[in-house]
């Protein structure tokens with residue numbers, strides 16, 4: 292299958308690694324000196340970011356600076372704009388006709404909504420993992436190799452596939468069966484396969500939209516351990532309904548409340564132990580939401 296033959300639904304709705312567009316890679320190779328360690332350097336920044344679906348406002352003037360190589364959790368009640376915010380970051384909302392974005396979303400200082408930014412190239416640097424595991428009906432190897440091949444990075448594919456599977460804490464379990472279908476794996480393994488697929492092309496940021504909500508407690512715990520490990524190399528932003536999960540695995544937590552307002556963003560310990568805003572405390576303690 293050529294890049295052109297891949298349908299937009301395959302590249303855009305099911306995976307994190309759409310096909311590249313040559314010559315539009317202005318965001319692709321910024322920063323990241325080798326051996327860089329965890330810092331509070333900002334990798335993503337929203338400035339006055341508002342999103343509307345038709346007349347309805349889903350995000351209201353959001354300002355946030357997200358540090359690189361840490362786990363940032365996005366929490367808040369249903370409908371407060373968590374997924375909308377996540378999908379703004381790699382322009383997945385471009386796929387929604389009624390969506391309109393105001394303000395800026397800076398990735399390494401460059402507004403991803405600038406006219407010269409190619410959303411497909413952007414999504415190679417900012418991968419995404421969805422709520423339900425969605426491997427392709429292909430072999431384990433081909434699932435992971437997918438993003439590499441569409442980028443033309445087809446040297447040392449086997450080694451890169453193994454590295455990605457290892458980073459996704461799946462290699463040991465699938466050793467010797469890389470040619471079996473990804474669909475034959477358990478739900479938790481499928482989700483780790485999707486994570487391997489997302490990280491194979493070496494993105495800077497991984498967005499996760501409730502990645503463990505369809506999994507049992509054991510599989511969830513493996514994904515949580517994995518997320519913490521991934522933050523040594525990648526910036527991870529995770530939407531979760533599970534406050535204990537946010538408290539367990541994130542370094543920073545952003546609390547969105549009704550109306551798409553970002554009410555508080557701080558170190559996770561501070562948010563859960565001593566939030567500044569009463570509304571946040573009420574939400575954390577289960578008084579509403």
Ligand SMILES: Nc1ncnc2c1ncn2[C@@H]1O[C@H](COP(=O)(O)OP(=O)(O)OP(=O)(O)O)[C@@H](O)[C@H]1O
Nearest residue numbers: 344349367368369370371372373374375376387389
């Ligand atoms: N494609 C869309 N078209 C129209 N309105 C939408 C669309 N997606 C989301 N919305 C609306 O935008 C608001 C925010 O939705 P969003 O899915 O971002 O919230 P959320 O906090 O992620 O919710 P949940 O926790 O239930 O997944 C909601 O009012 C929702 O109905």
